[in-house]
Each structure stands twice: as structure tokens, then as C-alpha cells.
Amino acid sequence: MPVSVRSGTKVWQRRDRNTQLAVWFGWLVATALVVLSWEVISERTMWMFVEDAHIQAADLLGRMVPPRWSYMDRLWQPLWDTLNIATLGTLIAIVLGVPLAFLAARNTTPSVLFVRPLALLVIVASRSINSLIWALLLVSIIGPGVLAGVIAIALRSVGFIGKLLYEALEEIDEGAVEAIESTGASRPQVIGYAMVPQVAPAFAGISVFRWDINIRESTVLGLVGAGGIGLQLEASISQLAWREASVIFLVILVTVLASEWLSARIRHAII
Amino acid sequence: MLVIEGLAKQYPTGDRALKGVSLTVPKGQIMALIGPSGAGKSTLIRCVNRLVEPTAGRVTLDGQPITGLSRRGLRQARRKMGMIFQEFALVERLTVMENVLSGRLGYVGFWRSWFRRFPEADVAAAFALLDRVGLAGFEDKRADALSGGQRQRVGIARALLQHPSLLLVDEPTASLDPKTSRQIMRLLQELCRERGLAAIINIHDVALAQMFAERIVGLRSGEIVYDGPPDDVSADILTRIYGEEDWSQTIRLPDEDGEPEMPHADAGAVNRERLAGLT
Numbered sequence: 097m098p099v100s101v102r103s104g105t106k107v108w109q110r111r112d113r114n115t116q117l118a119v120w121f122g123w124l125v126a127t128a129l130v131v132l133s134w135e136v137i138s139e140r141t142m143w144m145f146v147e148d149a150h151i152q153a154a155d156l157l158g159r160m161v162p163p164r165w166s167y168m169d170r171l172w173q174p175l176w177d178t179l180n181i182a183t184l185g186t187l188i189a190i191v192l193g194v195p196l197a198f199l200a201a202r203n204t205t206p207s208v209l210f211v212r213p214l215a216l217l218v219i220v221a222s223r224s225i226n227s228l229i230w231a232l233l234l235v236s237i238i239g240p241g242v243l244a245g246v247i248a249i250a251l252r253s254v255g256f257i258g259k260l261l262y263e264a265l266e267e268i269d270e271g272a273v274e275a276i277e278s279t280g281a282s283r284p285q286v287i288g289y290a291m292v293p294q295v296a297p298a299f300a301g302i303s304v305f306r307w308d309i310n311i312r313e314s315t316v317l318g319l320v321g322a323g324g325i326g327l328q329l330e331a332s333i334s335q336l337a338w339r340e341a342s343v344i345f346l347v348i349l350v351t352v353l354a355s356e357w358l359s360a361r362i363r364h365a366i367i
Numbered sequence: 368m369l370v371i372e373g374l375a376k377q378y379p380t381g382d383r384a385l386k387g388v389s390l391t392v393p394k395g396q397i398m399a400l401i402g403p404s405g406a407g408k409s410t411l412i413r414c415v416n417r418l419v420e421p422t423a424g425r426v427t428l429d430g431q432p433i434t435g436l437s438r439r440g441l442r443q444a445r446r447k448m449g450m451i452f453q454e455f456a457l458v459e460r461l462t463v464m465e466n467v468l469s470g471r472l473g474y475v476g477f478w479r480s481w482f483r484r485f486p487e488a489d490v491a492a493a494f495a496l497l498d499r500v501g502l503a504g505f506e507d508k509r510a511d512a513l514s515g516g517q518r519q520r521v522g523i524a525r526a527l528l529q530h531p532s533l534l535l536v537d538e539p540t541a542s543l544d545p546k547t548s549r550q551i552m553r554l555l556q557e558l559c560r561e562r563g564l565a566a567i568i569n570i571h572d573v574a575l576a577q578m579f580a581e582r583i584v585g586l587r588s589g590e591i592v593y594d595g596p597p598d599d600v601s602a603d604i605l606t607r608i609y610g611e612e613d614w615s616q617t618i619r620l621p622d623e624d625g626e627p628e629m630p631h632a633d634a635g636a637v638n639r640e641r642l643a644g645l646t
Contacts, residue, residue: 271454280443281442282442288477293460
């Protein structure tokens with residue numbers, strides 16, 4: 097009851113007294129929890145290692161410079177693999193994810209009761225597992241290499257594209273759908289004329305965005321043996337070849353920058 | 368001729384939007400449907416082409432029963448009923464031409480429509496209609512680049528390209544300024560007369576309804592409470608439809624312009640423009 101009468105005038109407050117107390121109590125609990133957690137973490141940390149962290153970091157950095165630029169010659173192929181993993185994975189995800197989105201969206205699914213929950217389950221399953229873990233599984237199923245990486249990226253991206261696209265589908269203007277229906281159009285025509293044009297910009301944006309994410313994700317897939325530049329990184333680090341690792345870090349940085357710039361340009365052009 | 372018998376609609380929420388409405392609209396008649404918000408006007412016209420599925424009652428258009436048709440039969444029947452919307456309901460990202468041609472979707476197969484390969488006769492008819500509604504040269508503009516009045520003209524062209532025998536018009540002027548409203552209503556009236564089209568026009572503006580319709584039906588809480596010529600609409604009748612209010616400024620007084628039959632005769636039109644401007 098935020099409105100009360102005090103000495104004849106109406107007073108408005110955002111919350112009533114009990115809600116206000118509950119809010120204060122909530123803050124108290126949250127603060128206590130932070131302090132408690134800090135204590136637990138502090139107890140289990142070997143502070144002597146942390147204390148000389150800056151020395152270790154400086155030491156590592158010292159061993160990384162100067163980068164061994166000649167190593168670049170052996171990076172072009174893995175870099176090309178990485179780009180291919182990301183691009184092919186995204187394409188496969190689009191091919192699978194678009195129909196999935198239409199099955200999952202409330203206003204396009206053939207059956208809200210049976211097909212929709214199934215499609216949503218597939219989307220959640222795909223999204224709940226990181227592509228690194230997909231890769232880990234796939235490397236043991238189909239063996240190490242680029243193929244495992246492509247499929248890992250695709251499996252993770254299907255859910256991403258499916259989810260964002262079905263949400264876009266559910267948010268379209270139903271007025272246009274009604275109008276096209278009232279012309280006597282068939283269901284596929286209603287989808288093609290009233291829905292597809294409305295989600296086209298979202299679709300393009302989602303795809304490019306996912307491709308951009310996949311470039312970043314595919315750089316680490318090699319750590320578990322799924323091909324690409326991560327494989328080289330793994331090798332360099334385990335050989336303590338820090339001057340090679342730093343070259344790889346820089347290559348990844350430049351690649352990600354380039355892909356982000358490109359995807360921003362593409363999205364800007366579409367929308 | 369459209370025949371509606373005992374049409375009722377109860378929504379799953381329990382709201383009874385229509386309580387047994389019976390209505391006959393002869394060929395070529397322009398009928399205005401007035402009534403307060405929530406009276407069931409939109410539900411009524413949506414039950415005619417079954418965008419909303421009626422709970423009970425029968426709808427017959429030119430002898431063909433609409434209620435009870437299969438999905439396929441319904442699609443074919445909808446081609447005979449052009450619909451025009453308050454918010455225009457164009458596909459914003461498509462061009463004017465694509466929007467107008469979508470009126471032919473009921474006649475064209477999926478792939479032809481997907482690749483925009485409509486029959487030449489349809490394209491020619493679309494050009495002619497765009498010309499008729501005053502949008503010649505706008506074919507390649509995107510719908511979202513148009514003004515409200517222009518969008519409604521596209522909506523009208525789309526509906527007419529269906530070659531309908533009935534127009535279902537849902538608040539055509541509610542999103543438009545007074546002058547554009549009048550132009551759109553006049554255009555609708557002319558087109559209906561040219562083509563012998565019947566029309567049901569849901570409208571809030573009583574003066575506009577009186578100006579352009581041949582018959583006014585008043586709907587209140589899902590029931591018809593008035594059905595008669597526009598000039599018989601009196602303050603009493605508006606009270607019956609909408610409830611108590613001072614109606615003296617709302618209605619057109621039939622005596623003042625002398626010739627209520629031909630609303631676009633010049634002297635009368637000027638007089639009415641002036642009168643309606645006051646409301």
C-alpha cells in the first residue's frame with residue numbers, strides 16, 4: 097500500500113513498509129554472502145603464488161618476445177582451416193537451424209503440442225553444450241581433424257540460429273499475416289510473403305553474428321584436437337615455445353578483429 | 368449478396384463478442400458498421416472471411432456458404448472478399464508492386480508467387496489499379512517509405528486486385544488525418560460504385576459514415592441496435608448505440624445540405640466538408 101495518509105495529506109512512496117524491509121534484508125543477505133565467499137576463496141588460495149604473480153607474468157612475457165615471425169610460414173594452413181571450420185560450420189547450422197526455427201515458432205509450427213516442444217528441446221540441447229565440449233565428444237567419435245571441428249561448430253550454432261530466428265518469427269507484425277491470409281493465400285504463401293520479408297534482416301544479422309562468434313570459437317577447437325590454429329597453439333605451449341605462441345596469439349587477434357569489422361560492415365549494409 | 372444469419376462468437380476467454388447477428392448486404396451496397404470499441408465490429412467482419420472462426424451461425428456470399436467450408440474451399444472463397452485494414456497491414460519491406468500483387472496469391476501457385484512471376488494480365492491489372500488509386504509511378508517504392516494515405520491506397524489496390532465482390536473494411540481512416548480520411552472514404556465509395564462492390568466499413572467517425580455510406584448499422588455489445596439510412600441517425604439512436612452523451616455536434620443534419628443522395632455533388636460536398644470540419 098504505497099499510498100498512505102499522514103496528517104491529512106496523501107503521501108506516495110515507491111514501496112510500503114514491509115516491502116522496504118524485505119529489500120533491505122535482501123541487500124544484507126547479499127553482502128553477507130559476498131564476505132563469506134571471499135573468506136572461503138581466500139582460505140583456499142596459496143597466497144605465496146599470487147604474491148609473485150607479477151614477476152611470473154613479466155617472466156612469461158619476456159619469454160614471448162620477440163615473437164618468432166618465421167613461424168608464420170607454418171600458420172597459414174591452420175589459419176585457413178580455422179576460417180573454413182567457422183564458415184562451413186555456420187553454413188551447415190543455417191541449413192539446419194532455419195527449418196528448426198519455423199518448427200519452433202508458435203505462429204509457424206505445424207503443431208504447438210508435439211512438434212514445438214521437440215524443436216525447442218533440440219535448440220536447448222544444442223545451446224547447452226559449448227562447442228569445445230562438442231568438439232571433445234566428436235574427436236573421440238569421428239577422430240581428430242577439421243571435420244570434427246566443422247560439426248562441433250555446426251551443432252552449437254544450430255541452437256543459436258534456431259533460437260534467435262524463432263524469437264524473431266514470433267515477434268513479427270501479425271497484421272500483415274492477417275492481410276495475406278485474407279487474400280486467399282496458401283500457408284506456404286503466407287510464410288513466403290508475410291513472414292519471410294519481416295524476418296529477413298534479423299536472419300542476416302543473426303547469421304553474420306554467429307559466423308563472427310564461430311571464428312573466435314574455432315581458434316580454440318584445436319586445443320582438443322579438432323583442427324585449426326588451436327592445434328598449433330597446443331603444440332607450441334606444450335613445447336614451452338613461447339615465442340611461437342605469441343605469434344599465434346597475434347594472428348588470432350588480427351583474425352578476430354578482421355571478422356568483427358567485416359560482420360559489422362555486413363550487418364550495417366543489410367539493416 | 369452477403370447473408371449473415373445468427374452469427375455468434377464466443378472467445379475462449381468467455382467474452383461473447385457477437386450474440387446472434389443477422390444481416391443482409393445486397394450487391395453494391397456500402398454499409399457502415401458503427402458502434403463503441405469492443406462492440407464486436409472487428410469480430411463481425413473477421414467472422415465473414417473466417418479470420419476469426421464463428422461459434423455459431425451461417426455466412427453466405429453470392430449463394431456460397433462460407434461457414435463450413437474446408438481450408439481449401441475457404442481459401443478460394445476468400446479471394447472474393449477483399450479486406451482493408453486500419454494499420455494498412457502492408458508487408459513493409461516489400462515494394463508497392465509486390466504488396467499489390469499479393470492480392471493475386473489466391474490465384475497463383477506457390478513457386479510462381481515466390482519468384483514473383485505473376486501472369487502478365489495480373490501485372491497489367493496491378494498497374495491499372497495503382498493508376499486508379501493515384502499511385503502511378505510508385506511501383507518500386509518500398510511500402511515503409513509511403514505516407515499513411517498512400518499506404519492505405521496500396522491496401523485498397525491489393526484488395527481490389529483480388530476481383531472481390533465484397534470489401535471488408537476495418538477502420539480504414541482511424542490512422543489518418545481528417546482530410547486524408549475523407550479522400551480515402553471517397554475513393555472507396557467511387558470504387559465500389561464503379562465495380563458494383565458491396566462493402567462493410569467499420570468506422571468510428573459517425574459523420575464520415577453518414578457522408579459516404581448508404582446504410583448504417585449500429586452494433587452494441589454484439590447485437591444490432593440500429594439498421595437504417597444514414598439520415599435517420601439521430602441523437603437518440605446514437606445514445607442507443609454508444610450510450611448517453613451530447614450528440615448535437617457529432618451528426619450531420621440531413622436538412623442542411625438538401626440533397627443527401629449524392630455526397631460528391633459539389634455544393635453538398637463543400638457544405639459537408641465545412642460541417643465535418645467542425646466535429
